[in-house]
Every structure is written in structure tokens, then in C-alpha cells.
Amino acid sequence: MSFALGFKPPSSAGSSGPGAGGGATMENLEKQLICPVCLEMFSKPVVILPCQHNLCRKCANDIFQSANPAWQSRGSSSMAVSGSRFRCPSCRHEVVLDRHGVYGLQRNLLVENIIDLYRQQESSRVVDVKPEQQQHLMCEEHEEEKINIYCLSCQTPTCSMCKVFGKHKDCDVAPLGSVYTRQKTELSDGIANLVASNDHIQAVISQMEEICRIIEENGQRQRERLADRFDRLVSILEERKQELVGLIAEQQDEKLKRVRSLIRRHGDDLEVAVTLVETAIQSMEEPHMALFIQSANVILEKMAATARPSNMELPELGYERMSHFVIDTDDLAVMLMNIDFCPGVGDDGEDDPEEGGEESELEFCSRY
Structure with missing residues (x-):
């Protein structure tokens, strides 16, 4: 179906036409984009609370500053103290911030995109158009007829x-205005x-990000425990090794x-025997028989004792x-x-510290 754009005076005055439904729709959408603090449309960046x-980030920062007067701004030399908090102005839920303050809150990019689309739509609308200047789409096959019905x-x-x-x-077919109103409502x-x-x-993403954080913390804690247990085994082996080496x-x-x-004892005996041999050899050279016999008797007694x-x-x-x-x-x-x-240890979660139970020791088993 082809049609052209032309001008026709409206058949009736007032705001009962299709434009009235569109205006109400845009007004309802605008109400969803109002900040509960400044009562204006959200200004970028828009942050989403837990x-x-x-909230507008500026409004969130103003609430945080009023609730925490001692906290200094992000541009100062000191960072925010982790654990600073304020309450949501809509539901009074307590919001706990990290060391980045409100700059650590996640941006709501979808709301920001909707605001951009809304403003583009508003800027493209015709403002203060007189009734006699309103545009109407005209049928190309019947040039004097305006488009007023919709072929279903x-x-x-x-x-x-x-x-x-x-x-x-x-x-x-159906009246064009009713189809227009219905689809405007459906789009809204x-x-x-x-x-x-x-x-x-966003809530699911935040929950999964928290799960990622807990996984990282638990993994680091278990790695530290594992290293500690192996260090203890190495220490026991080293201590036992020193004991056994000491016994050897x-x-x-x-x-x-x-x-x-x-x-040493046999060395001393050897030294005595060598001296005795030297003495015996010297006595063999004694020319006088009486002196020889006398010294030989002494040497023989010593030899007997050796x-x-x-x-x-x-x-x-x-x-x-x-x-x-x-x-x-x-x-x-x-x-x-x-x-x-060990398979099955901790599967029931009874000792999971995240569930409020006591922190359990790392358990090892051997497949041998």
C-alpha cells in the first residue's frame, strides 16, 4: 500500500485523537524515569543500588555525604573507608559501600539508554502545531482520501x-486510531x-558477581590451607630425617x-716391640758372655710379656x-x-563458613 503526506484539517477539536493516547504513554514512561531525590529525570550516570x-550518581553522592560527613571526596588524597553506608531513599534499605564510595556502585546502562531514546523521541515531536497545520498521510491511489483505517x-x-x-x-480492517492507541499501549x-x-x-548479575567474589576468596583460603598442610608434612619429614641421621x-x-x-693400643704395643727388637740386636753384639747372658735374660722376659x-x-x-x-x-x-x-567431605555444607558454620580444616585422603 502506498500513501503520500498531505495536510487536512481535523474532523473534530480536542485531544481525543491518537495523539492523546501517545502523550499519556510518554507521560507514564517519564514517571518511571524520575529520580526520587531530585524529582527530575535521571541524570547520567545512573547508579543501581543493591x-x-x-539514583543519579550526584544524588547518591549527596545522600552519602550527608550520612557520612567525615568522608572525603574521591579527588582527595585519602580514599573512603570500606564499610561506609547510607539508606536508599525509596525503600530505606541499607547500602554498604566499598572503599570507592558511590563510584563503586554499578551503572544502569539500560535506564541510561531508555532516557536517551525518550529524549530523542521528545525532541522529534511537533510542539504547538495548530489544528489546521496538522499533517495527515494521504492515499496515493485516492489522493483526496486520508489514511484512516488499518488493514488487519x-x-x-x-x-x-x-x-x-x-x-x-x-x-x-479497524480504525487507525484504535490500532494506534493499542500499539502505543503495547509498546509502553x-x-x-x-x-x-x-x-x-541486574539483581542476578550482582548475585553472580558476589558468587565470583566468594569463589575467589574460598579458592585463596583453600590454597593457603593446602600449602600449610604440605609445609607441615615437609617439616615432619625433615625432623624425622634429622633424628634418623643422628642415630646413624x-x-x-x-x-x-x-x-x-x-x-692406639696396638700402636703402643708395636712401638714397645720395635724398641725391644732394637735392644735385642744391640745385645747380640755384646762380646762378654756373662754380660750377654745377663742382658739376654732381661730381654727374653720382656719378649715373653709382649x-x-x-x-x-x-x-x-x-x-x-x-x-x-x-x-x-x-x-x-x-x-x-x-x-x-577426600570425596564427599564438605558436600553437605554443614561446615561452610559462608553458611554460618564453623570453618573446617582442609581434608586429605590417599587413593592408595
Whole structure:
């Protein structure tokens, strides 16, 4: 269906035409975009509170400043103290801020986009148009007829002549104004539903962001616990190693002490025997028989008292061995390599600190 744009005086005065419904729709939409603090349309940026109500950032900052007079602005050298708070002016829900203050609140980009669209729509509307200057779409097939009905079958605007004599005579039609009003209402409801669904989506996003934060904190806490438990195992192994090494060193020193004592004693005996040999050799050169016999008797007595190799004290057979200091670590090594988290521990959440229970220790099991 083709149609042209023309001018026609309205059939009746007043605000009962399609424009009246559109104005009411835009007015209802504007009410949804009013800040509860300044009572003006939201100014960018628009922030969304944890309770899902919206405020201009400036208004949120003014409320926060009045509730926390000691807090300094973002441009100062000191940051806001984490945990500062104020109450939502719509529902009185307490809003707790982080160290960034109101600048840490998330922007509601959907509301900002709706405001932009609303203002563009308002700027494009014809203001103070006189009734005789109102524009009407004219039918191209019937140039003197304005578009005043809507073909429901073809889903296109048309004129009365097309319905009576034209190609839409067998189609279902409805007054253009009623279709206009109905679709304006549907569009307004769709915008309202979209704004409402945005609040729900924003709440879900905030909830999932909080879940991400808790996951990061729990992961860091469990990593620290895991490292602490392994450090304790390493400490126990190191302590036990020092104890066992000490036992080996103690017996080694004891055996060395005994063998070295025997070496010193036999060394002394050897020195005496060497001296005795030298004395005996010298006595062999004595020319006088009487003196020789006298000195030989003394030397023979000393030789009799000197220890023989067969009578020397020696360490027991295998005394030098240390092979009895043996530990079997194969099973322990396999067990350590199979250390794993115990399945099912903490699944019921009874000891989850986030649920208010006592903080539980990290649990390990071995698959061995």
C-alpha cells in the first residue's frame, strides 16, 4: 500500500485523537524515569543500588555525604573507608559501600539508554502545531482520501475508498486510531516490562558477581590451607630425617671410637716391640758372655710379656657394616604421590563458613 503526506484539517477539536493516547504513554514512561531525590529525570550516570532502585550518581553522592560527613571526596588524597553506608531513599534499605564510595556502585546502562531514546523521541515531536497545520498521510491511489483505517489482513494502513472499492474490500480492517492507541499501549507496556526485567537481570548479575567474589576468596583460603598442610608434612619429614641421621652418626662415632682406641693400643704395643727388637740386636753384639747372658735374660722376659698377633683384640667380623640402618619408603612414597582431596567431605555444607558454620580444616585422603 502506498500513501503520500498531505495536510487536512481535523474532523473534530480536542485531544481525543491518537495523539492523546501517545502523550499519556510518554507521560507514564517519564514517571518511571524520575529520580526520587531530585524529582527530575535521571541524570547520567545512573547508579543501581543493591536493592535494585536507581539514583543519579550526584544524588547518591549527596545522600552519602550527608550520612557520612567525615568522608572525603574521591579527588582527595585519602580514599573512603570500606564499610561506609547510607539508606536508599525509596525503600530505606541499607547500602554498604566499598572503599570507592558511590563510584563503586554499578551503572544502569539500560535506564541510561531508555532516557536517551525518550529524549530523542521528545525532541522529534511537533510542539504547538495548530489544528489546521496538522499533517495527515494521504492515499496515493485516492489522493483526496486520508489514511484512516488499518488493514488487519495485510497489516498496512489504508483509506476508506480502498476498503470499499479497492484491493482491501475483502480484508478485515479497524480504525487507525484504535490500532494506534493499542500499539502505543503495547509498546509502553513492553518498555515498562523491559525496565522491570532489567532490574531482575541486574539483581542476578550482582548475585553472580558476589558468587565470583566468594569463589575467589574460598579458592585463596583453600590454597593457603593446602600449602600449610604440605609445609607441615615437609617439616615432619625433615625432623624425622634429622633424628634418623643422628642415630646413624651416633653409632658411627661409637664404632670409630672403639676401633681407634684399639689402633692406639696396638700402636703402643708395636712401638714397645720395635724398641725391644732394637735392644735385642744391640745385645747380640755384646762380646762378654756373662754380660750377654745377663742382658739376654732381661730381654727374653720382656719378649715373653709382649703380645703376639694371635692374642690381639680385634673388632668382630662385620663390625664395620652399617647396613642395618635401612628404611622402606616405597609404600610411603606411593601414599604421598596419591594424596588427594577426600570425596564427599564438605558436600553437605554443614561446615561452610559462608553458611554460618564453623570453618573446617582442609581434608586429605590417599587413593592408595
